[in-house]
Amino acid sequence: MAYVFGGRRGPAALLLAMALLAGCKPGAEGGYDRVSWRGDPAAPVNAFPDPPEVVPGSSAIGAKATPIVAKNLPAGVTQAMVDAGQTSFGTVCASCHGQNGTGSPAAPTLNDMAWINITGQYPEIVNIINVGVPNPKEHPAPMPPKGGGNFNDAQVRELAAYVYALSHQGGA
Known part of the structure; x- marks a missing residue:
């Protein structure tokens, strides 16, 4: 030995x-x-980084997405808001909710009238984007406030306009 x-x-x-x-x-x-990986202080990390810059034709939405022609929008919501919301949706939201709101195992479908955590009215959509979903009813992970993005109030209203238009494509 x-x-x-x-x-x-x-x-x-x-x-x-x-x-x-x-x-x-x-x-x-x-x-x-x-x-050193133990003694050195950790580099600061922004918990809510700015959404990436959108380059036309290169986002998650890209050229494949067909702009939605919104019908029966609530008072104060415009087609321009829906269009801007569609662009912003592709930067952060589509990673969990899928392109065009088709859903994924991580987050629900948004392009139908079935709602899990709210009834689907525009003010509720604005609110749920702002506060997130800390305890989802059917999906494994919570949605952080603003989806984890650094959206301002106008962008949140635009995102909500797009989600509203997605879910109300058939009218009403």
Whole structure:
């Protein structure tokens, strides 16, 4: 039975280990600089980063998405808001709710009249985007406020206009 640091092979093994590790000292010739992963403070992370810039034809919506011609919009909601909301939806929301609101295992479908957490009226959609869904009824993860994006109030109203238009495509 051979022992690494004891018995007959101990001194030779110790010298070999020291020779191999000599080049690994911080700052040693040919060695690597020390990289600390425990003692250094963590880099600050923005919990709500700005949505990525939308380049026409390259977003999650892209050229495949057909603009929605909204019908029966609530008072104060315009087609321009729906169009802007569709663009913003592709930056953050589509990652969970799917392109065109088709849904995914992470989040519900938004392009039908079936609502899980609200009744689907425009003010409710604005509110749920702002506050999120901390305890979803049917999906595994909560939706953070503003979907985890850094949307301003106007963008939230535009997103809500788009989601409203998605769910009310057939009218009413």
